[in-house]
Each structure stands twice: as C-alpha cells, then as structure tokens.
Amino acid sequence: MPNPLVPRIEHLVTSGSFDLDGGSWQVDNNVWLVGDDSEVLVIDAAHDADAIAAAVGARRLVAIVCTHAHNDHIDAAPALAERTGAPVLLHPDDLPLWKQTHPDRDPDQPLTDGQRLTVAGAELTVLHTPGHSPGAVCLYAPALGTLFSGDTLFCGGPGATGRSYSHFPTIIDSIRDRLLTLPPGTVVRTGHGDPTTIGAEAPHLDEWIARGH
Template sequence: MAARIDHLVTSGTFALDGGEWDVDNNVWIVGDDTEAVVIDAAHDADAIFAALDGRTLRAVICTHAHNDHIDAAPALAARTGASIHLHPADLPLWQQTHPDRAPEEELADGQVLTVAGVDLTVLHTPGHAPGAVCLYAPGLGEHGTVFTGDTLFQGGPGATGRSFSDFPTIVDSIRDRLLTLPPRTEVRTGHGDGTTIGAEAPHLDEWVKRGH
C-alpha cells in the first residue's frame, strides 16, 4: 500500500525569551495503514494519537525544539513506545521545555529515515534554531515533498528575531539546502499554508534585502 501524508492542525502557545504567543501548528503524519512517523508533535498528544488510527508509530521526528513543536512529544512517545528524534544542536532549546526527559535519537545531516517504503532524508538547516532540520522525501507526492518546519514558509524564511536564531544562517540554509531541490517539490511547513520550491526560489534576493 502506498505511503501517504496525513495532516492535522493543533493549537497552543509558543513561549520564548519571556514572551508568549498563541499559535496553530501543522502536524504531519507520514506512513501507510500499518506504520507511520509523526513530524512535530505539537500541543495535543490525544489528537495526534487519534489521527494515527491504530498504526504503529515508529518515531516522533522534531524539525527543531521550540516548545510549540515538541510540547506533546514525550506524552505521545510514552503512549506509543516511539522514540523521539532531534538534532543535538537543539538540546539547549529542548531542555527549556523538557528538562527531565531527553530525546532518544540524534538526527544528523544526510541521515535517511524510512517508513512505509518512503525515505526521509535529513537536511540540517540551521538559522531559525541551531538544530533545525528539514525532511526531504522525493518519493512522496507527485513531485516530491519537503517538510520544512519553521525554516521556509510560503513567502519567506522563518523568524530569526529571538534567541538561538540568525538571519544570515537561515538564508544560507535555504539557498544551499532547499532551493537546490526540484522546483515542483511541495513544501509542507510548520505553520500555515504550503508552497513549492519553485514558487519561493525567485524571492531569495528580495528576502535578503529586506532582512525578513
């Protein structure tokens, strides 16, 4: 059976540097009828568990460790027995939310995670956070898919105005790691609507000029 992408939106609070903001997060489930991985277990472990619909959860993959992307990860892992995967450069951020519970697995650039016959290649894309990663699946969807977390959105890079972030670094990550993907690759983001690589590529210089 073919692998598919299931999507749900969960709501909660993003907290960093003493501020709090209400946010809606995209949660992505990649798998078939028997097994799956969750990309960014945000806010609501019960809703994510229900969306799994009895499938075996192989991993909880974190695109980065801002609290709104990981707050439900330990509860979901405890309920399913799945391991949590995070790039080690984001451990300081993780520990702000979960000081007593470390991820089991470290993500590394170039690593390939396979579920339901689909390969997800880890692309380390720092800038929004030191350990931010994207997950590229050329075999998923009609033209391939990349899950970008908060690195690339419809209309530009993720925010870099808070601790652990850097604008020149995120621009380099997008230029070197994402805009080199095929133009029709679907971009599935951490918040809001998706886009394609081809739709965003022409605007790189414009983002740099405005220091988005």
C-alpha cells in the same frame, strides 16, 4: 480505492502557545504524518498528544521527528512517546531549547545531516538547516515530491530569526544551499500555515535578503 500499503501524507492542525524569551503567542501548528495503513511517522508533535494519537490510530508509530525544539513543536512529544513507545528524534544542536520545555526528559535519538528515515517504504532524508534554531532540520521525501520544512521555509519567506538561538544570515544560507536546489515542483509542507513549492519561493531570495528579516 487508495492502496493501504502505499505511503501517504496526512495533516493535522493543533493549537497552543509558543513561548520564548519571556513572550507567549497563540499559534496553530501543522502536524504531519507520513505512512500507510500499518505504520506511520509523526513530524512535530505539537500541543495535543491525544489528537495526534487519534490520527495515528492502531498503526505502529515508527518515530516522532522534531524539526526543531521550540516548545510549540515538541510540547506533546514525550506524552506521545509514552503512549506509543516511539522514539523522539531531535538534532543535538537544539538540545538547549529542548531543555527549556522538557528539563527532565531527553530526546531518545539524534538526527544527523544526511540521515535517512524509512516509513511505509518511503525514504525521508534529514537536511540540517540551521538559522531559525541551531539544530533545525527539514525532511526531504523525493518519492513523495515533498519537503517538510518545519519553520525554516514558509509560503512567503524564511522562518523568524529575531529571537534567541536564531540567526538570519544562517537561515538564508540554509535555504539557498539546501532547499532552493531541490526540484522546483517540490511541495513545501511547513510548520505553520499554507504549503508552497520550491519553485514559488526561489525567485524571492534576493528580496528576503534585502528585507533582512
């Protein structure tokens, strides 16, 4: 039987639209929960507050952490916060994007580079990784051997940089300097799609640069 007081990672997939620059695309988003049987933290409250609240259950929701402020990662955050009383955390550089989705409701607390979040005895360090968006962050949990990468790093390469508020050279710098320096066995749990590892992605950096996403 698993220990109810040992931190664990839970995974939920929700579906909805990603809307930016006048376009709209249907997407599946990964919602990550880190916690134990008594408390939990949600990473990216996407699309479906009811489904996320059901996954949280009777546990105390410590915080709703946004890896960035594209609408598909934050659209359910205010509703989930209202239901649970948990604060919404976002890097302030992404506030202009946040306001496109929630013009009348600000995030509750800022995320800062190097900040440490604790849940169920597990520590997650905030890494500011701009490029996909100005305020994009990843969360590194060394004790869990895991990086929650949002849309900064995927299985197969960096996040998209072809739309407003994004910049390809910046995301490459973020990945090279902040992520690929982590232990190779670190599991990368992404904002969309399948997980990967730092060791699987690191050899392809030069290919990504040559492609110039």
